[in-house]
Amino acid sequence: MEGREQRKSLNSRYWSCRLLFQVVVILAFCAIIGKAFRLQVIQYSLWVDQANTNLNTKFTVPAYRGTIYDRQGRVLSYSVPQRSLYAFGRRIDNPAKTAANLSRILDEPIASIEKKLTSSSHFIWIKRQLTDQQATEIEKLKAPGLNLTDEYKRFYPYRQVGGQVVGFVNIDGSGIEGIEKSFDEVLRGKPTPVCQFRDGCSKRLWLNSSAPPEPAESCGVRLTLDTFIEYVAESELEKAAEKYRPRSAEVVVMDVETREVLALTSWPFFDPNMIPEKKDPKQELGRDHAISDAFEPGSTFKVFMMSAALDQGLVRPQDKIYCEGGRCELAGHSIKDVHGHGWLTMQEVIKYSSNIGAAKIALHMGSENYSRYIHDFGFGSLTGIDLPGEFKGLVRPQKRWRPIDLAVTGFGQSIGVTGLQLTNAIAVIASGGEYGPPVIVDDLLNDQGKSIRQIKSSETRRVISKRTADQVRAMMELVTQEGGTAPNASPEGYKAAGKTGTAQVMDNVTKRYASNKYTSVFTGFIPAEHPKLVITVIVHEPQGSSYGGVVAAPVFREIAAKALPYLGVMPSGPNSAPGPNIRTADASSAQVGQTSGKKAATAKPAQKTAPNKSASIKGPGAVPIVAKKNQPTPQPGPRMAPSGKYSLKLDERGARVY
Amino acid sequence: MRRAKESAPIFSIKLEGDPGFQQKTPAHTRIWAWLTSAILLGAVFVICAVFYVWLYVQQIQNGYRLSKAYEESELLSNVQRKLTIEWSRFRDPQRLEEIGRNQFGLAPPRADQKVVMR
Numbered sequence: 037m038e039g040r041e042q043r044k045s046l047n048s049r050y051w052s053c054r055l056l057f058q059v060v061v062i063l064a065f066c067a068i069i070g071k072a073f074r075l076q077v078i079q080y081s082l083w084v085d086q087a088n089t090n091l092n093t094k095f096t097v098p099a100y101r102g103t104i105y106d107r108q109g110r111v112l113s114y115s116v117p118q119r120s121l122y123a124f125g126r127r128i129d130n131p132a133k134t135a136a137n138l139s140r141i142l143d144e145p146i147a148s149i150e151k152k153l154t155s156s157s158h159f160i161w162i163k164r165q166l167t168d169q170q171a172t173e174i175e176k177l178k179a180p181g182l183n184l185t186d187e188y189k190r191f192y193p194y195r196q197v198g199g200q201v202v203g204f205v206n207i208d209g210s211g212i213e214g215i216e217k218s219f220d221e222v223l224r225g226k227p228t229p230v231c232q233f234r235d236g237c238s239k240r241l242w243l244n245s246s247a248p249p250e251p252a253e254s255c256g257v258r259l260t261l262d263t264f265i266e267y268v269a270e271s272e273l274e275k276a277a278e279k280y281r282p283r284s285a286e287v288v289v290m291d292v293e294t295r296e297v298l299a300l301t302s303w304p305f306f307d308p309n310m311i312p313e314k315k316d317p318k319q320e321l322g323r324d325h326a327i328s329d330a331f332e333p334g335s336t337f338k339v340f341m342m343s344a345a346l347d348q349g350l351v352r353p354q355d356k357i358y359c360e361g362g363r364c365e366l367a368g369h370s371i372k373d374v375h376g377h378g379w380l381t382m383q384e385v386i387k388y389s390s391n392i393g394a395a396k397i398a399l400h401m402g403s404e405n406y407s408r409y410i411h412d413f414g415f416g417s418l419t420g421i422d423l424p425g426e427f428k429g430l431v432r433p434q435k436r437w438r439p440i441d442l443a444v445t446g447f448g449q450s451i452g453v454t455g456l457q458l459t460n461a462i463a464v465i466a467s468g469g470e471y472g473p474p475v476i477v478d479d480l481l482n483d484q485g486k487s488i489r490q491i492k493s494s495e496t497r498r499v500i501s502k503r504t505a506d507q508v509r510a511m512m513e514l515v516t517q518e519g520g521t522a523p524n525a526s527p528e529g530y531k532a533a534g535k536t537g538t539a540q541v542m543d544n545v546t547k548r549y550a551s552n553k554y555t556s557v558f559t560g561f562i563p564a565e566h567p568k569l570v571i572t573v574i575v576h577e578p579q580g581s582s583y584g585g586v587v588a589a590p591v592f593r594e595i596a597a598k599a600l601p602y603l604g605v606m607p608s609g610p611n612s613a614p615g616p617n618i619r620t621a622d623a624s625s626a627q628v629g630q631t632s633g634k635k636a637a638t639a640k641p642a643q644k645t646a647p648n649k650s651a652s653i654k655g656p657g658a659v660p661i662v663a664k665k666n667q668p669t670p671q672p673g674p675r676m677a678p679s680g681k682y683s684l685k686l687d688e689r690g691a692r693v694y
Numbered sequence: 695m696r697r698a699k700e701s702a703p704i705f706s707i708k709l710e711g712d713p714g715f716q717q718k719t720p721a722h723t724r725i726w727a728w729l730t731s732a733i734l735l736g737a738v739f740v741i742c743a744v745f746y747v748w749l750y751v752q753q754i755q756n757g758y759r760l761s762k763a764y765e766e767s768e769l770l771s772n773v774q775r776k777l778t779i780e781w782s783r784f785r786d787p788q789r790l791e792e793i794g795r796n797q798f799g800l801a802p803p804r805a806d807q808k809v810v811m812r
Contacts, residue, residue: 241761
């Protein structure tokens with residue numbers, strides 16, 4: 037009642053004001069609600085987009101490029117963030133002053149920096165992948181328009197060790213050479229784009245419900261390479277290079293059993309940390325000559341020729357061949373030996389490295405058979421190693437072989453092989469005749485360093501019989517013994533088996549063999565009895581000396597001497613190299629010595645009077661001076677008459693005479 | 695007794711003639727009651743609003759903290775990667791050989807200094 041009376045007492049002005057106020061408030065609320073409706077409903081997406089544009093910022097969570105390890109888990113290649121400097125051209129206040137400051141810090145000419153700063157481009161790279169010190173000094177400048185961002189630089193902590201195998205990446209992180217290139221897809225990290233809020237001061241804040249993703253590393257690669265053996269190989273090759281000043285040189289070290297490449301290097305070496313910004317197209321940066329360049333293997337190829345001949349039963353180790361005193365005409369071409377020899381056993385052909393003997397055996401074998409074995413040993417085709425730029429070598433199609441091609445291929449001319457092919461083929465002999473592809477990558481690893489995929493291939497095929505391999509191995513042992521072409525190849529306490537090669541080099545201009553350019557090669561395995569390592573040393577165009585036994589064999593010895601104890605293969609005792617393993621002739625074979633000591637011309641009459649014409653002996657120039665396969669073996673009989681003119685019986689084992 | 699309790703209405707209105715009927719509460723009391731309720735409601739609303747704002751501020755602050763922690767972890771990860779490289783460089787056989795030769799005067803052992811452990 038009281039309230040009603042009070043209300044009545046209010047005047048009409050109050051009521052009109054109150055009504056007006058209510059209307060205003062209601063209208064205001066309506067306006068607010070209307071505006072809110074417009075913003076929240078009608079223009080919702082527009083304003084959300086705008087808000088996202090203003091507040092949200094996209095950044096990428098880095099994914100580091102995968103690490104490359106050696107077989108012992110040593111880091112060979114690793115990505116580390118480095119700061120890069122860029123500029124917003126239009127925001128630079130004083131380009132001249134900024135360029136002067138940057139020039140002092142970056143140690144670059146002022147003019148080039150100023151040119152960049154005054155460029156019309158909006159975004160300009162000033163310098164990428166700065167050092168930490170440079171980045172700190174640039175931060176202190178606080179120059180408007182200059183900004184730093186993180187990029188990822190590839191570091192190779194072992195520098196040149198394994199540089200050609202590991203390869204390198206370009207400034208954008210793409211693999212250019214080596215494993216970096218062949219495993220680029222595996223190693224390359226994929227950065228994850230993430231949205232994040234950013235306030236008005238460009239400070240980031242994380243408002244997402246999930247935790248921010250952590251930077252991850254992509255898959256890594258573990259190589260079969262051993263950094264220590266690689267270093268030993270490089271340091272020994274460097275010493276040889278200093279001594280003989282060659283054009284280039286290569287070393288391949290391989291595990292006989294697994295065909296894992298333990299070292300693969302070419303001199304001059306290559307440090308992947310030192311990539312020039314502008315690559316000279318003529319410069320072969322990081323090129324691995326041991327897999328990408330072919331050379332004529334010279335006498336080292338005789339072991340494959342001998343393997344093929346022995347495996348087919350065309351010759352036996354104790355069989356003898358006449359080597360024409362060191363010079364003869366074959367297939368219309370003159371073939372020479374460094375030292376003249378008369379009659380040599382097959383073992384001696386390898387031991388003394390007789391070109392004439394090798395050519396004769398090759399001619400006896402025939403191109404079809406020989407070519408098949410050459411391909412079976414892996415020559416003329418890619419080994420399939422996981423490295424880019426492999427060359428398959430140069431093997432002429434068998435149908436195009438002329439007689440002279442067949443003859444000279446017997447001692448490693450007219451054929452081109454890579455260092456890796458040669459090493460792998462020697463591993464066939466060392467392992468008992470089985471071919472297996474060479475391996476450089478052991479497995480792929482996850483970011484925790486655990487193996488996720490094995491790369492090794494267990495595919496093998498038999499090339500020669502175990503017996504043949506043992507026979508050739510015994511012959512190769514003779515090479516490193518006293519009287520062989522590489523008596524200094526065995527390190528103290530070990531017995532090595534190998535073969536030297538001194539191949540003439542074809543002159544690119546004259547297309548003839550240069551008289552003063554050679555490729556010195558030594559390839560072999562060690563220990564000879566239970567081979568652990570195959571080592572091939574190739575020195576191209578050495579100065580001072582050219583013989584494989586002088587230039588390359590010592591490198592083999594030094595590498596083996598350091599690598600074998602490291603691998604747990606201890607020396608078996610002092611190096612007691614036995615003398616040449618030549619059987620002593622009995623009284624009847626003494627006449628052979630007289631005959632073999634004569635020149636071919638004087639031996640010719642012996643053929644005419646030879647009993648049963650069982651031996652075929654022809655003078656110089658005749659092709660081939662080898663026995664036919666179906667020729668009867670001279671039968672052992674009573675002692676011949678002392679005339680000695682046709683007594684060509686060699687020894688009690690009934691060896692054949694060619 | 696139980697039946698009487700069960701048949702009793704749940705709600706009952708007391709009429710004016712009913713002896714239990716009480717006189718209507720005075721207006722000022724009701725205003726105070728209303729005001730008290732309004733103040734309480736307002737207080738609850740304000741507390742909720744403050745709590746909401748506090749939560750939001752906390753969210754923002756935590757967002758900054760998370761972002762900062764993330765940047766720090768990234769920085770530490772970078773440092774760790776640089777240290778890994780440094781460590782690897784220390785193990786470089788070439789460098790070790792240089793240090794051995796130049797700083798400590800080491801040299802490869804002679805043949806008579808080698809002892810093969812079998």
